[in-house]
Amino acid sequence: MGSSFPRSITVLIDAFSKMPGIGKHSARRLTFYILKSRSEEIDFLLRSISEVKRSIRFCSECNNLSDKEVCDICSDSTRDTGSICVVSGPNGVMAMEKSGRYKGLYHVLLGELSPIDGVGPEDIKINELVQRIKKNEIKEVVIATDFTTEGETTALYLLEKLRSFKIKVSRLARGVPAGAIVEYADMETLQRAFEERTVI
Numbered sequence: 001m002g003s004s005f006p007r008s009i010t011v012l013i014d015a016f017s018k019m020p021g022i023g024k025h026s027a028r029r030l031t032f033y034i035l036k037s038r039s040e041e042i043d044f045l046l047r048s049i050s051e052v053k054r055s056i057r058f059c060s061e062c063n064n065l066s067d068k069e070v071c072d073i074c075s076d077s078t079r080d081t082g083s084i085c086v087v088s089g090p091n092g093v094m095a096m097e098k099s100g101r102y103k104g105l106y107h108v109l110l111g112e113l114s115p116i117d118g119v120g121p122e123d124i125k126i127n128e129l130v131q132r133i134k135k136n137e138i139k140e141v142v143i144a145t146d147f148t149t150e151g152e153t154t155a156l157y158l159l160e161k162l163r164s165f166k167i168k169v170s171r172l173a174r175g176v177p178a179g180a181i182v183e184y185a186d187m188e189t190l191q192r193a194f195e196e197r198t199v200i
Contacts, residue, residue, distance in 0.1 A: 009031060009035075012027075012031045012034070013027045013028055013031050014027070015027075016030045016031060055067045057069075058108075058110070059071035059074055059108075061074040061105075061132075062074050062105060062106045062107050062108055063107065063108035063109070063110055063125050063128070064090050064093050064106060064108050065090045073093070073097075073105065073106060074105060078103075079103060079104060079105055080103050080104040080105070081104070081105060081136065081137075082104070082137060082138060082139040082140065083102075083103075083104030083105065083138070083139065083140045083141075083142065084104060084105050084106065084107050084129070084132065084133070084138055084140075084141050084142070085102055085104055085105070085106050085107070085141075085142040085144050086106075086107045086109060086129060086141060086142065086143050086144060086145065086158065087106060087107075087108055087109070087144050087145065088108075088109055088110075088111065088112050088145050088146055088151060088154070089108060089109070089110060089111070090108055092106075092108070092144060092145075092146075093106050093108060096144060102142070104140075104142070107125070107128070107129045107132060108125065109124045109125045109126065109129070109145070109154065110124055110125050111123060111124040111125075112124065112145060112146065112148075112150035112151055112153070112154045113150060113153045113154045113157055114150045114153070115153075119150075121157065121161075124154075126157070126158070126161065129141075129158075130161065130162075133162070133165055133167065138165075138167055139167055139168060140167060140168040140169070140170060141158075141162060141167060141168070141169050141170070142170050142171075142172070143155045143158055143159070143169065143170070143171045143172070144171075144172050145158075147172075155171055
């Protein structure tokens with residue numbers, strides 16, 4: 001049975017529903033919000049999307065999102081350059097920064113190992129992490145991947161990969177519950193998990 005909406009509305013609903021976490025119902029709500037919004041609000045939204053696509057890139061050092069070649073964290077001379085916190089994605093950096101406990105550098109893997117989905121070590125930024133450790137005087141690597149099956153698989157792989165380096169490798173403590181995604185942990189839990197991180 002065909003849609004009762006004009007084609008342009010159906011196309012926009014379909015486009016929204018392809019976004020992560022947006023089902024058909026939410027896609028319809030977003031579409032009707034746009035239809036009810038003033039033209040200048042929609043123009044601002046379109047300009048903002050265009051600006052993000054045009055100006056945002058991955059930091060050449062850590063793979064975090066940045067509007068410059070090297071992100072503000074990597075450029076900050078007050079950070080502890082002997083420590084690297086490894087996170088799955090840019091949202092992990094945001095969560096750790098919000099906790100206020102970590103003052104070192106980051107390495108964003110841009111994914112996690114998932115053999116069932118065909119995501120192997122060569123598909124995420126593991127080799128780049130190894131190269132950073134070889135090139136710089138790194139004393140500690142904090143593994144802050146998610147506490148999901150994929151995150152734990154990635155953490156175990158990293159542990160094996162880093163075993164040959166004479167550095168401290170730690171993992172966020174289990175203040176973050178099993179199966180949890182780091183970016184969704186509340187600030188207090190994340191602070192405790194970082195403070196109680198364990199050497200592995």
